[in-house]
Amino acid sequence: MKKQWYRTGVAVLGGTLLLGSLTACVPLVLGGGAVTTAMVATDRRTSGMIVEDERIEQKAAAKIREILPEGSRASVTSFNRTAMITGEVRTAAQKEALERAVASVENVRRVVNEVQVVPFVSSxxxxxxxxxxxxxxxxxxxxxxxxxxxxxxxxxxxxxxxxxxxxxxxxxxxxxxxxxxxxxxxxxxxxxxxxxxxxxxxxxxxxxxxxxxxxxxxxxxxxxxxxxxxxxx
Known part of the structure; x- marks a missing residue:
């Protein structure tokens, strides 16, 4: 599944104590039964690969949290160990840093970097x-x-x-x-x-x-x- 992270400054959050905080959607957990037998049966990946893609997304999440700059957002979607990054950052250097971070995740075989360099993130x-x-x-x-x-x-x-x-x-x-x-x-x-x-x-x-x-x-x-x-x- 797709996971998304935001890093937002105090100006956006109206001066709350969430300065530099990260928010993320809650991932579907395979072990918790959120992925049904029917879904696994119709997915062309093996059940082992589905689990591996989930692990890749979780590990990528941890690495992105460490480097995601304020005023930016990023998502990683893994399929068959191809990790696609989407989102918005301020500079090309930040985009490249995200790609290096995701590429360093164990078992990622390819990174597709579709992050956009923009002055402001989308509304x-x-x-x-x-x-x-x-x-x-x-x-x-x-x-x-x-x-x-x-x-x-x-x-x-x-x-x-x-x-x-x-x-x-x-x-x-x-x-x-x-x-x-x-x-x-x-x-x-x-x-x-x-x-x-x-x-x-x-x-x-x-x-x-x-x-x-x-x-x-x-x-x-x-x-x-x-x-x-x-x-x-």
Whole structure:
């Protein structure tokens, strides 16, 4: 899941004692049963990989808390050990520092840094709009009869929709088409790992078999994530 942190100065908080404090959404805890059996069954990652992605997000949270500057915010979403960073900071140096911090997390194999350098972070109303767009995109995926919605993670930042998952080329194109058709979306960024239709049938079973054997390399290698941008015309 996506986790988000803010570091806010006293001027924004009206002089309260929360100077330099961090707030974060409460993560879904796999051990607590928040992730259902149905969700695991439809996710193309193995249960072990789902747990690993959660650990990556938690470890990234700790590192980001140490360096996140005031007046900035950042989120990390991990899928199949690809960690995507989104958010807003004041300088390019701060953006690079976030990338180095996340890249240093154990078992992260790739970092996609989509943090924006801006003079001011987006408003609460914009973030609420982003959350609404995310919900609409997810609902649209569920309505689609030719797409497995639970295989795709959706993150929205400033009207830009980011998609992560293990998909076929057809699913990648279809997901982008659906997302770009949602009202309020300015563009769609795909951070997908692609796999052929033939390999898809046995992909998860092979991954689970290797996981039981303690083998790290996948039997069927999905293509490395490629960032593809689809503008909304």
């Amino acid at each position: 609460l109303s914009q973030r609420s709009k982003d959350a609404f767009i995310t919900s609409k995109v997810k609902a649209s995926f569920l309505d689609a009869k030719d797409l497995q919605a639970n295989t795709i993670k959706v993150v929205t930042e400033q009207n830009v929709v980011y998609l992560m998952g293990i998909v076929t080329p057809r699913e990648s194109k279809r997901a982008a088409e659906i997302a770009r058709g949602v009202n309020g979306v300015s563009k769609v960024v795909r951070v997908f790992e692609t796999i052929s239709e033939d390999d898809l049938a046995n992909y998860k079973a092979r991954e689970e078999a290797l996981e039981k054997q303690g083998t790290a390399a996948p039997a069927v290698q999905a293509a490395e994530p490629v960032v593809e941008i689809t503008p909304v015309k």
